[in-house]
Amino acid sequence: MTETEYRVILSEFKGGALLAELPVSALSYRSILNAPGAASFTVPLAAEPLAGLDWSLISPWRIIAHVQRGSRVLWGGPLLSWNVDLAAEEMTLDCTGLWEYYRRNMINLGYSTGTTPREQTTIARELIQQFADNPSPVAPGQPGYWGSNGPGALTFGPDLDTMKRERTYPWFEWKSVGEAVEQLAGVIKGFDFRLDFAWDVDARVIRNHFRFLYPAGGQDTGIVLEHGANCTVTSVTSDGDKMCTETGVNGAGEGWSQLKSWWYNGQLETEDGRRIPRLASIATNNSVVRVDTLTAQAERMIAVGAFPVIVPEVTLHPGGEYSAAELRVGHRIRVRARTARWPGIDAEYVIQEINTKVTRTGEETTLALVPVTIFERVDDWVKGELEAAA
Secondary structure, eight states: OOTTOEEEEEEETTTOOEEEEEOOSEEEEEEETTEEEEEEEEEETTOGGGTTOOGGGOOTTTEEEEEEETTEEEEEEEEEEEEEETTTTEEEEEEEOTHHHHHTOBOOSOEEOTTSOEEHHHHHHHHHIIIIISOOSSOTTSTTOOSOOOOOOEEEOOOOOSOEEOBEEOGGGOOBHHHHHHHHHSSTTOOEEEEEEEEETTTTEEEEEEEEESSSSOEEEEEEEEBTTTEEEEEEEEEOTTOOSEEEEEOSSOGGGSOEEEEEOHHHHHSTTTOOOOOEEEEEOTTBOOHHHHHHHHHHHHHHTTSOEEEEEEEEOTTSSOOTTTOOTTEEEEEEEEETTEEEEEEEEEEEEEEEEEETTEEEEEEEEEEHHHHHHHHHHHHTOGGGGO
16 A cells, blocks of 8 residues: 555454454544544445455444554544444444543552652553553452453553652542543643554554653654645634633642642733733642642643643645654644734644544645643743743
């Protein structure tokens, strides 16, 4: 196959054994940093490879689909639903990103670092493996069954050396594994993550690799997207949805004994030329047992909320210099756009989301971006230099 051709490959979710290649007439897939994403495939029922297919295999959560473009596997996730259009003689398969499975599992035995802080990526990996991914060694209902009875779908690289944290997740809270990892990632000096996919040729399976990205703020690529040259910037938006001047974060405990922290940005309410009314933002992270960790999260929310976010909407040129195959969520790129009566943008962004649609007429890829300045503001806030980041 050429580097622009697509394949959709079905495998067993538990075990990873290859099942079939789907002959699709249209597909779309979406990758999101620190989140699941989704995909949809349209399959003509009259297509030759479907002859003799065991249709009982096409069952939600039993199979996982992977999207391959050329030699690269770009997306993977379990089947969530299917629909047959009898008039058109087509089947539509809707899949969710693989990370959704880990959101759908809970910490059912409890987990604690105790009083000794541990590397945050180690905590994340152990939560995923112990409570969501590792297959259970015993049958359901037998002693030792509690914990994980997962598909064994993920591989991990070595744990990183980033930040040590204390975390406690009581069993009775039944906290989502995915939510716990996302909250662990989303604090000052936290991390980003994504799932990468690749063929294991010897084993004849596709491997799903959980990749930690540290520090948060994007992996530099040197890629420049310029409006009119290799992309189209359809619009630029200034978004103040996350702006705030006051933040409160709740931690472990209940009532008067619950740990809490608060932070405030008075400068944003009083400085001439940019002052706004008070805006509050509240978050809860019941697994946190240290006030300084809650304070760091409150500070991060204040830093992120100190300015509106200016975001371009970018569509890659079909057959152009860059495509979905060269880009990954978490990549850092530069975007340039100008027009006659507006100063334009020339700034660095982190790819937060990649959306691709493929039909008989061609391929379209759009990017959702986050300004790198958000991450720089967090660093400047910690150093007491936020004003310089404006």
